[in-house]
Amino acid sequence: MAEDIDQPPARTRSSRRARAGATIADVAREAGVSLMTVSRVMNGKANVREETRERVQNAIAALNYSPSAAARNLAAASEIRIGLLYSNPSAGYLNEFLVGSLEQAARTNVQLVVQLCERPQERAAIVRRLIDSGIDGLILPPPLCDAQDIHRLVQQHAVPAVAVASGQPASFLSSVNVDDRAAAEAMTRHLMDLGHRRIGFIAGNPDQTASSLRLQGYRDALEAGGLDFEPDLVVPGLFTYRSGLEATQRLLALAPAPTAIFASNDDMAAAAVSVAHRMGLDVPGDVAVVGFDDAPQATTTWPELTTIRQPIADMSRAAVQQLVDDIRAAREGRRPALRHLQMAFELIRRESDAAA
Numbered sequence: 001m002a003e004d005i006d007q008p009p010a011r012t013r014s015s016r017r018a019r020a021g022a023t024i025a026d027v028a029r030e031a032g033v034s035l036m037t038v039s040r041v042m043n044g045k046a047n048v049r050e051e052t053r054e055r056v057q058n059a060i061a062a063l064n065y066s067p068s069a070a071a072r073n074l075a076a077a078s079e080i081r082i083g084l085l086y087s088n089p090s091a092g093y094l095n096e097f098l099v100g101s102l103e104q105a106a107r108t109n110v111q112l113v114v115q116l117c118e119r120p121q122e123r124a125a126i127v128r129r130l131i132d133s134g135i136d137g138l139i140l141p142p143p144l145c146d147a148q149d150i151h152r153l154v155q156q157h158a159v160p161a162v163a164v165a166s167g168q169p170a171s172f173l174s175s176v177n178v179d180d181r182a183a184a185e186a187m188t189r190h191l192m193d194l195g196h197r198r199i200g201f202i203a204g205n206p207d208q209t210a211s212s213l214r215l216q217g218y219r220d221a222l223e224a225g226g227l228d229f230e231p232d233l234v235v236p237g238l239f240t241y242r243s244g245l246e247a248t249q250r251l252l253a254l255a256p257a258p259t260a261i262f263a264s265n266d267d268m269a270a271a272a273v274s275v276a277h278r279m280g281l282d283v284p285g286d287v288a289v290v291g292f293d294d295a296p297q298a299t300t301t302w303p304e305l306t307t308i309r310q311p312i313a314d315m316s317r318a319a320v321q322q323l324v325d326d327i328r329a330a331r332e333g334r335r336p337a338l339r340h341l342q343m344a345f346e347l348i349r350r351e352s353d354a355a356a
Helices: 002-006 010-020 024-031 035-042 050-063 069-077 091-107 120-132 148-156 180-193 209-224 241-252 266-278 312-331
Strands: 080-086 110-116 137-140 161-164 174-177 199-202 260-263 288-293 306-309 340-342 346-348
Touching: 024 035, 024 050, 035 050, 080 091, 080 120, 080 312, 091 110, 091 266, 091 312, 110 120, 110 312, 120 148, 137 148, 137 312, 161 312, 174 312, 180 199, 180 209, 180 260, 180 288, 180 306, 180 346, 199 209, 199 241, 199 266, 241 260, 241 266, 260 266, 266 288
Parallel strands: 080 110, 080 137, 137 161, 161 174, 174 340, 199 260, 260 288, 288 306
Antiparallel strands: 306 346
């Protein structure tokens, strides 16, 4: 009985430990969990229930617990493993993206795990396998930046992730992109300034949110310039070279045919140039062709493409750095903040456009 009377209340014990300098064992006792669970929460690991994570974080706050400077430095310096998932049909885009990611990973002492996720029916299993292996975070370039099945797993397991080039990133993801709508409007306006009034548009993959924004930018420019939107001048594409071939054939079969074609990426623009040449048309004399991305394909096509440059390698570098910052914050017991970085685009003029 005497022991019960002398024992101070739990809240008082917490405050005394806080003044004396709480330990990780104190946090575990306060939260009613194991030392390993506290360690997982502080290291930002995903395999912890949300209510348990919250209980540990409340205990950390109640005890005013702070790891030593040496421990913080050790956590920050320990190896970080980031998964980069890819399923992009454009080899040029993927090459630029990988160059930027690998360079930034080397600078920040990060291990980059590059994983193909080509078949939709296999994606969930691949992501689960990465999460189970203890991956610290994920980079989601297009088109996986908009993949709902991957989003659900990321949210369910609380894995830090950054979506790159999504037109409408999920609310729980950090992101890096450009203003697709403004960029497409600028390119369409450029063609109109050259005197073109019938401008064909090859849309991107409908599963990617950036595609609808680029189409909207095209329509915005037409409306601002007093031109009617003609549905026949918009044809679907999939961001692939083959889809660009089929789309261009449809556009150039119209009567009258468009005097300019704006493709939603450079692969489809290169296909448009190829079809025009096959039909005996001069580019840009008979038909101007412009693209989007400024991937390597833009300068290996003849004539070289006028295009919108989105800084692909810089965007991937920024995504890796953003993810590393978030992971280190979680390891130090800080709550990572969602960030949305919008980088500048640039209209690059080359030889594939001319006055109508």
